[in-house]
Amino acid sequence: MPKETFFNLPEQKRARVIEAALDEFAAYPYHKARITAIADQAGIAKGSFYQYFADKKDLFKYIADLIVNKKLEYLNHDMMLNKDKYGFFELLHELYLSGFRFAKENPRLIDIANNLLNNKELQRELWNDYEDQSFDYFQLLLKEGLAKGELDPTIDTALVSRLLTGINYSLGDILYKGKDGKIDLDDESGLIETIDKMLAFIKNGIKKRE
Amino acid sequence: MPKETFFNLPEQKRARVIEAALDEFAAYPYHKARITAIADQAGIAKGSFYQYFADKKDLFKYIADLIVNKKLEYLNHDMMLNKDKYGFFELLHELYLSGFRFAKENPRLIDIANNLLNNKELQRELWNDYEDQSFDYFQLLLKEGLAKGELDPTIDTALVSRLLTGINYSLGDILYKGKDGKIDLDDESGLIETIDKMLAFIKNGIKKRE
């Protein structure tokens, strides 16, 4: 958590610090990002930085929180709050769609998030007992889907939850190395097509049916 | 590549260096692993290390090569060389099975491999133009599977290949945090059950069928 001092700052200055941090962390992975560069770009002294944050980790966690909250804004809240009114695959569709919408409008934040997602060691370093939230959430959704009778009752929710989490990790690659080098986030229909293909895989697998 | 000097070393000494490196890299992620510790444990002077290897990266790449080659030994070569004689899902089964067998017998190597697999930034740092081999290989298998008529002809091989790669990355988690906290690698039948569940997911998805 940033120190009190940081929140006492005039909005504009605080914004400059955050902007500088976003730029630096989007451009360089955590360990290569430099506090000096952030302070310079924000137009504050390095010492001041340490009036605002305990250390680099403190700043990064704060930034990560901002990103998570921003990401949540993209979810359809009605759907998430009334999970039972919707089908499992509808919910999954919404999760992926909101992810892509978020990516489209927040390229800088996505870069930072991917850096974090692609580095388990860093996750452990920052949240020493990091437990995979996405795993827990998928497992919850799966259990509800089973209860609703939408899912094959023979599935092992723990295992499938891991597999879905694994698929989630591939989202970064799908974004950056999509079909033709890179997915076009502006192409709404192509994007929905991609999501539909992913859902088709998750729903029906890839075996040929007669 | 290690220097000539390294290969001129008496086998025993060379083995000590390799052993020490495996221990260190299994215990600590790349950037925390210390050359000093490796030299100490191998019983050589720090300077000698630099007679054998250009630098830390050189050593790590060499170790990574050893691991890849060791892993290849676990594949059923007949199957891999005569891919066309076998079905897509048989081949996939063999890939997973060989992975688990390898993990079981080489816990230290698996730790090192996971460290690498879980850190894209490191991959880029070590092989600056790292291209995902697993992606290419899956795509090849998928195309052959399509040609053989085993797979749903509507799949997008590039996308599915990414999804399978994502699932592959989750293998580490499945190993270490399987159903009850940890998969029991000694339980051969439980292990095959896990593989079968994974294959069932990939084949048929998770939608309930009537």
Add this chain to the structure above:
DNA sequence: ACAATAAATGAATGTGAAGTCATATTCATA
């Protein structure tokens, strides 16, 4: 035995940022 070449050694050096701290400046309020 004598060069000449190769290998071994570990103290010394280099590096690159994180984080500190003594001092200066600003601000709030009585």
Add this chain to the structure above:
DNA sequence: TATGAATATGACTTCACATTCATTTATTGT
């Protein structure tokens, strides 16, 4: 406007290793 509390500052200190290098020691060939 006086006073202490809160902020701001950037030169300096630390730290943890990787890497180098001048010497010493061993090996090989004649």
